[in-house]
Amino acid sequence: MIPGMVVVFDEKQVPSMTATSHDRPTRTQDRPRRRGPVVDVVALVGIGVVAGALTSLGQGHLPEQLSSLANAATPWTVVAYLCALLPRRLWASVAFAFLGFVLLLVGYEIASTLRVDVGMSSLTWTFWLGVGLVVALPLGYAAWAVHARPRLGMLLSVGLLSGLAVGEGVMGLTVVAATTSPVYWSLSIAAGVLGLTWYGLRTRSVRSLGTAVLLAVACGGVFLLLQAGSGRVWFFLSDHLL
Numbered sequence: 001m002i003p004g005m006v007v008v009f010d011e012k013q014v015p016s017m018t019a020t021s022h023d024r025p026t027r028t029q030d031r032p033r034r035r036g037p038v039v040d041v042v043a044l045v046g047i048g049v050v051a052g053a054l055t056s057l058g059q060g061h062l063p064e065q066l067s068s069l070a071n072a073a074t075p076w077t078v079v080a081y082l083c084a085l086l087p088r089r090l091w092a093s094v095a096f097a098f099l100g101f102v103l104l105l106v107g108y109e110i111a112s113t114l115r116v117d118v119g120m121s122s123l124t125w126t127f128w129l130g131v132g133l134v135v136a137l138p139l140g141y142a143a144w145a146v147h148a149r150p151r152l153g154m155l156l157s158v159g160l161l162s163g164l165a166v167g168e169g170v171m172g173l174t175v176v177a178a179t180t181s182p183v184y185w186s187l188s189i190a191a192g193v194l195g196l197t198w199y200g201l202r203t204r205s206v207r208s209l210g211t212a213v214l215l216a217v218a219c220g221g222v223f224l225l226l227q228a229g230s231g232r233v234w235f236f237l238s239d240h241l242l
Contacts, residue, residue, distance in 0.1 A: 034088070035086075037087075040086040040087050040092075040096075043086055044083050044086055044096055044099060044100065044103065045103060047079060047082060047083055047100070047103075048079065048083060048099070048100050048101075048102070048103025048104050048106070048107060049103050049104075049106055049107035049110070050107060051075075051076070051079045051104055051107060052103065052104035052105060052106060052107025052108035052109075052110075052111065053107040053108065053110060053111035054107075054111075055070050055075070055076070055104070055107075055108050055111075056070075056107075056108045056111035056112045056115060057111060057115065058070035059071065060115065060116075064181050065181045065183035065184065066181075066183065066184050067180070067181065067184070068172060068180050068181065068184040068185065069184050072168055072172075072184070072188070073131070073164070073168055073223075074161075074164050074165050074168050074188060076101065076104050077135060077139070077161070077164055078161060079100055079104060080097045080098075080100035080101050080104070080132070080135070080136075080139055081097065081100075081139050081142070081143055081157070081161065082100075083096045083097060083099065083100030083103075084096045084097035084100065084136075084139050084140045084142075084143035084144070085143045085146060085147075087144075088144070088147050088148075089144070090140065090141065090144045090148075093140040093141070093143045093144040094136050094137055094139075094140030094141070094144075095136075095140070096140065096143075097132070097135070097136040097137075097139040097140040097143065098132045098133065098136035098140075100132075101128060101129065101131065101132030101136075102129070102132065104128075105120065105125060105128055105129070108120065138156075138160060139160070141156070142156035142157045142160055143157070145157075151203075151208075154199065154202075154203075155199075155208060155211060155212050155215070156215070158195050158196060158198075158199040158212050158216075159211070159212040159213075159214075159215030159216045159219060160215065160216075160219050161192075161195065162191075162192040162193070162195040162196050162199075162212070162216045162219075163192065163215060163216030163217065163218065163219025163220040163223070164192075164219055164220065164223055165188045165189065165191050165192035165195070166188070166189050166192035166193065166216065166220050167219065167220025167221065167222075167223035167224050168185075168188055168223060168227075169185045169186065169187075169188035169189035169192065170185075170189065170220065170224065171185075171223070171224060171227050172184070172185030172188065173185045173186070173189075175227070192216065192220075196209070196212060196213060196216060199212055200212075
């Protein structure tokens, strides 16, 4: 610029430094888009059927040390829990947890029929549907709470799943130790302990960790009690369904 020269700007040509209403992000734009119910249902079907089919395939192809993975309750319960995480409403989470078990059975049935031309008996269907009815409510509530009340949801989720993993691992190392490898059951116990350890490091709260441990102990104890009585239930169902 030459000294003494006066430059006049046209205000119409100078861009304004003030953001207009079109430039400002709105709350609607900032808010992440929620998946539709159709997407949740498609994901539910995919997760359940695929996991059920993989269970059947695992029974024929897993090494002996890990063969119990395809015969344990914890993996299917974890899958049902993941299904329950898909929706955001309580009733839907509970329904998705139960439907997760149903679709696991469907996937297992399809894969078993294609693989060995033998499906599941009505006894097996009835037993696992009963399991789904029993655990759908606690699993669904824990999954729903992860979205609605994250601290409570995380505590319930870690306590329930870790307790189940440890409880079933203890059962495997004692009740069926003579017929199965201890490798998977030991890994199951380790996974439950690691889950509680991770939760303790994440929360850094002795009170929260203590509550999660107590919940895990209670869940594991209930599983062992139900497992002890499941034989009677199985024989009762076999007498009335076969």
